[in-house]
Amino acid sequence: MTTQAMAEVGTAEPKKVKGTPRWGDLLLRILAGLVLLYLFLPIFVIVLFSFNDPKGKFNYSWQGFTLKNWADPFKYPPLTEALKLSLNVAAVSTAVALVLGSLVAIALVRQRFRGQTAVDTFLVIPLTAPEVVMGAALLTLFLDLGWAAGYATIVISHIAFEISFIAMTVRARMRGFDWTLEDASMDLGASPTRTFFKVTLPLIVPGIVAAAMLSFALSLDDFIITYFVSGSTVTYPLYVNAAVKAAVPPQINVLATAILGISLLLLAVGTLYRRKRIEA
Amino acid sequence: MAGAATSNRQRSKLAPYLMILPALAYLGIFFVVPFFSLARTSLSSSGGSVYLPTLEFNWDFGNYLEAFSHYQDQIIRTFVYALVATVLCVLLAFPLAYVIAFKAGRYKNLILGLVILPFFVTFLIRTIAWKTILADDGWVVGALGSVGLLPSEGRLLSTSWAVIGGLTYNWIIFMILPLYVSLEKIDPRLMEASKDLYSTNRRSFTKVILPLSMPGVLAGSLLVFIPASGDFINADYLGSTQTTMIGNVIQKQFLVVKDYPAAAALSMVLMLIILVGVLLYTRALGTEDLV
Numbered sequence: 001m002t003t004q005a006m007a008e009v010g011t012a013e014p015k016k017v018k019g020t021p022r023w024g025d026l027l028l029r030i031l032a033g034l035v036l037l038y039l040f041l042p043i044f045v046i047v048l049f050s051f052n053d054p055k056g057k058f059n060y061s062w063q064g065f066t067l068k069n070w071a072d073p074f075k076y077p078p079l080t081e082a083l084k085l086s087l088n089v090a091a092v093s094t095a096v097a098l099v100l101g102s103l104v105a106i107a108l109v110r111q112r113f114r115g116q117t118a119v120d121t122f123l124v125i126p127l128t129a130p131e132v133v134m135g136a137a138l139l140t141l142f143l144d145l146g147w148a149a150g151y152a153t154i155v156i157s158h159i160a161f162e163i164s165f166i167a168m169t170v171r172a173r174m175r176g177f178d179w180t181l182e183d184a185s186m187d188l189g190a191s192p193t194r195t196f197f198k199v200t201l202p203l204i205v206p207g208i209v210a211a212a213m214l215s216f217a218l219s220l221d222d223f224i225i226t227y228f229v230s231g232s233t234v235t236y237p238l239y240v241n242a243a244v245k246a247a248v249p250p251q252i253n254v255l256a257t258a259i260l261g262i263s264l265l266l267l268a269v270g271t272l273y274r275r276k277r278i279e280a
Numbered sequence: 281m282a283g284a285a286t287s288n289r290q291r292s293k294l295a296p297y298l299m300i301l302p303a304l305a306y307l308g309i310f311f312v313v314p315f316f317s318l319a320r321t322s323l324s325s326s327g328g329s330v331y332l333p334t335l336e337f338n339w340d341f342g343n344y345l346e347a348f349s350h351y352q353d354q355i356i357r358t359f360v361y362a363l364v365a366t367v368l369c370v371l372l373a374f375p376l377a378y379v380i381a382f383k384a385g386r387y388k389n390l391i392l393g394l395v396i397l398p399f400f401v402t403f404l405i406r407t408i409a410w411k412t413i414l415a416d417d418g419w420v421v422g423a424l425g426s427v428g429l430l431p432s433e434g435r436l437l438s439t440s441w442a443v444i445g446g447l448t449y450n451w452i453i454f455m456i457l458p459l460y461v462s463l464e465k466i467d468p469r470l471m472e473a474s475k476d477l478y479s480t481n482r483r484s485f486t487k488v489i490l491p492l493s494m495p496g497v498l499a500g501s502l503l504v505f506i507p508a509s510g511d512f513i514n515a516d517y518l519g520s521t522q523t524t525m526i527g528n529v530i531q532k533q534f535l536v537v538k539d540y541p542a543a544a545a546l547s548m549v550l551m552l553i554i555l556v557g558v559l560l561y562t563r564a565l566g567t568e569d570l571v
Contacts, residue, residue, distance in 0.1 A: 032383075
């Protein structure tokens with residue numbers, strides 16, 4: 001039922017506005033195109049400069065085309081180590097935050113309980129705190145507790161900012177589902193466990209996957225909070241920041257371009273998969 | 281989880297609390313308590329030696345006076361930059377969100393994907409790319425100089441506009457998406473109705489589209505303004521010592537100078553100003569569609 005509705009939305013006629021003069025319409029499209037170009041301008045530069053052959057330590061001005069950066073993307077072990085650490089932090093923190101955040105989201109959508117609005121509001125607050133303040137607050141806590149800054153404090157801090165994002169994403173995706181399907185399944189004789197695995201789980205999994213991807217990306221990209229609580233531990237964004245002060249190797253661009261390419265691939269696969277499911 | 285699977289609510293009265301408890305406890309310890317630590321530090325005085333600094337909690341409000349008097353310029357600059365960046369985000373995001381919502385037809389999802397794509401590259405690396413684009417010997421400075429828009433010794437990097445441009449670029453996505461969502465919800469028949477009632481295009485825009493897109497503008501403004509006012513990367517990479525923001529000072533005081541009370545007081549000031557600003561702004565524009 002829901003897939004059919006989605007298919008209808010997908011194939012719906014584009015909304016038309018009657019009587020808009022041609023030139024105004026054209027101007028608007030050109031403006032939108034320029035803004036899109038603006039969004040991509042730095043990306044073009046990043047991809048282009050991954051093929052640069054810089055003289056000196058900084059990869060800021062174009063010197064000449066080379067493929068040698070791509071031939072040796074892991075030339076700088078500290079960069080590779082930093083990237084590995086960031087992937088590790090993102091995976092561990094997302095795994096923990098996913099359990100905590102999804103449980104809250106499921107409770108908020110599927111249950112009625114006292115204090116529900118209060119919990120709702122409380123979950124939004126971490127999303128509105130500026131990162132520099134959250135980082136500073138966590139640092140003062142760790143100082144008060146006498147905990148040494150490092151891997152553990154980074155993971156703890158990442159979980160703290162991921163929970164709200166995950167809870168909000170899962171909750172948004174779960175709203176508006178037809179939960180009477182669960183009752184139908186049990187009326188047809190399925191046990192609660194079977195109902196959970198055959199009906200409930202398939203309904204909530206897409207939301208949880210989306211939340212996990214968002215959380216992973218946020219963790220991988222986080223600089224400000226990590227900067228405050230990392231001590232001498234170096235994650236990928238921290239390595240990049242240190243490089244800006246000392247030396248920027250083109251391998252930074254190579255890895256960034258590779259990450260972009262992989263994201264693009266995942267995005268395309270996800271879109272095709274969804275389209276296939278809607279068609280089926 | 282069993283609570284989610286059963287429709288018998290009587291039996292699972294405790295279940296929702298068991299489900300929310302772990303997350304709330306975690307956020308209590310690692311989100312709420314840190315703010316008490318921050319407040320406490322901001323009211324302490326530092327003592328001891330350079331090698332063994334100590335903090336003593338003694339309601340020292342002097343840190344706040346110092347924050348205001350020493351860093352007045354940075355505080356004002358921060359909010360001017362964040363405000364200008366937010367306005368620029370609205371102006372740039374509107375045509376794009378409008379075209380995606382009403383004109384893109386079957387390319388809608390493709391364009392939305394393209395809009396999100398640049399943000400898969402680490403924030404810092406995107407900002408470094410802007411450093412390259414705006415460089416003194418770069419083609420943008422050259423082009424602007426040759427058409428006379430920039431004086432011969434003029435530069436873009438290390439100016440206020442470079443910092444504001446960086447802030448705009450890095451958070452515009454948080455304006456485009458909510459704006460698109462609120463425009464998408466508008467029933468096109470409302471526009472047809474206004475045309476049928478002899479409204480001009482401009483009038484339909486100001487009387488129909490603009491009011492109905494306000495929830496998106498409101499949400500987007502908060503999502504841009506808050507992180508922009510706490511940022512220090514753009515000022516650090518694209519600015520100069522004349523363009524430092526509160527974030528730069530907090531970062532330096534905490535991690536380089538290690539004057540924790542002053543840095544904590546400044547963080548509290550930043551947060552309080554943002555909080556007051558957000559309250560006034562949401563009060564003025566209404567909050568129904570915010571979350």
